[in-house]
Amino acid sequence: MFYTCGPNEAMVVSGFGRSPPLMIAGGRVFVLPCIQKIQRITLNTLTLNVKSDKVYTRHGVPISVTGIAQVKIQGQNKEMLATACQMFMGKSEAEIANIALETLEGHQRAIIAHLTVEEIYQDRKKFSEQVFKVASSDLVNMGIGVVSYTLKDVHDDQDYLHSLGKARTAQVQKDARIGEAQYKRDSVMREAHAMQEKVSAQYKNEIEMAKAQRDYELKKADYDVEVNTKKAQSEMAYQLQVAKTKQRIEEEKMQIQVVERTQQILLQEQEIIRKENELEAKVRKPAEAEKYRMERLAEAQRLQLIMEAEAEAESIKMKGDAEAFAVEAKGRAEAEQMAKKAEAFEQYKDGAMVDMLLEKLPLMAEEISRPLLQAQKITMVSSGNSEVGVAKLTGEVLDIMTRLPAAVENLTGVRISQVGAKPSRVN
Numbered sequence: 354m355f356y357t358c359g360p361n362e363a364m365v366v367s368g369f370g371r372s373p374p375l376m377i378a379g380g381r382v383f384v385l386p387c388i389q390k391i392q393r394i395t396l397n398t399l400t401l402n403v404k405s406d407k408v409y410t411r412h413g414v415p416i417s418v419t420g421i422a423q424v425k426i427q428g429q430n431k432e433m434l435a436t437a438c439q440m441f442m443g444k445s446e447a448e449i450a451n452i453a454l455e456t457l458e459g460h461q462r463a464i465i466a467h468l469t470v471e472e473i474y475q476d477r478k479k480f481s482e483q484v485f486k487v488a489s490s491d492l493v494n495m496g497i498g499v500v501s502y503t504l505k506d507v508h509d510d511q512d513y514l515h516s517l518g519k520a521r522t523a524q525v526q527k528d529a530r531i532g533e534a535q536y537k538r539d540s541v542m543r544e545a546h547a548m549q550e551k552v553s554a555q556y557k558n559e560i561e562m563a564k565a566q567r568d569y570e571l572k573k574a575d576y577d578v579e580v581n582t583k584k585a586q587s588e589m590a591y592q593l594q595v596a597k598t599k600q601r602i603e604e605e606k607m608q609i610q611v612v613e614r615t616q617q618i619l620l621q622e623q624e625i626i627r628k629e630n631e632l633e634a635k636v637r638k639p640a641e642a643e644k645y646r647m648e649r650l651a652e653a654q655r656l657q658l659i660m661e662a663e664a665e666a667e668s669i670k671m672k673g674d675a676e677a678f679a680v681e682a683k684g685r686a687e688a689e690q691m692a693k694k695a696e697a698f699e700q701y702k703d704g705a706m707v708d709m710l711l712e713k714l715p716l717m718a719e720e721i722s723r724p725l726l727q728a729q730k731i732t733m734v735s736s737g738n739s740e741v742g743v744a745k746l747t748g749e750v751l752d753i754m755t756r757l758p759a760a761v762e763n764l765t766g767v768r769i770s771q772v773g774a775k776p777s778r779v780n
Contacts, residue, residue, distance in 0.1 A: 356391050357381040363428045365392045365438050376438060378428030392442055398425040398500060399450045403457045408465045416470055416509040420461055423500040424453045424492060437496025453497055460488040477504045721753050
């Protein structure tokens, strides 16, 4: 058969196959009839009114104490449940409560005997904790746990507590009177202090007002200085702006003059370019044409001389041995010619030398002008009213040629300008 129980009780099954017995707190169990036995034990919380009448305290004062305790068998703890089953199985709930009550009362009396009335009355929490602690250790051994313990009442038949109350009342009244006197004193002091603070606050207020007036005057003075400074700066800035405007106008006038001067310079440069172009068209181009003609003429002469020399060499080669017989006669003729030249030089001396120099003047002029012919571009710079262009170049060459007599005089000691008069004096 199945048996069930609620959470406030426990079942114990013993008999066949149940050694040790099976304990179930709240639940169900299968029991074999006749060979197994089921018993129940309550797990309800038991409220105990623990009274201890006329128990002498440590100072011999009899008092009565009443406490309230809640106890119960701990079904969730298997060991405590087993202990409780061993001790209380088959007993009713009242019997279990009576056993627990007697145990608590005994511990309560023992603790009262070790304390004074004042300690019990004034520190109830400490007393309750001691009873709870001591009683719990014994009841646990029975499988019962103390849920709570509270001291409910403390009284005596000797008016001891009443006397303590009177003394306390008197003390309280005394303290009340003292407190009232102190309050009145403090009230007067606070009133005087308040009056002092009021006067002090009034003075401070007046001082602050004076400070505020002073700060206002100082600030106003600072603002006046700043305003006047700004006005002066504004006037100076206006004058400075006027000066800058005038300066800008003057600079713009100068810029206009610079532009006009630049335009004039540009016009002058264009006029110079025009004159240079005109000069090049009128002078340089003809000079270059003349230079080209002279170069072509000189080149033709050079080619002619080369061809004549080649022709002469070819003639000499062709004649070869045929003219060999004339060498001696030619040598005699040349010797005779040299003798005549020597006589002429002996007779004419400076004149002959001048004549030879005059024959070489064209070659010298050609050699002088040869670097000029090889130049690709010549820039002539005129100073004053001197000539420019081809005329200037030709004048330079002629100037060099006119210096040759002086060079001849330095080399030979003969003055070409006086050579013509010598022969007449010799004759």
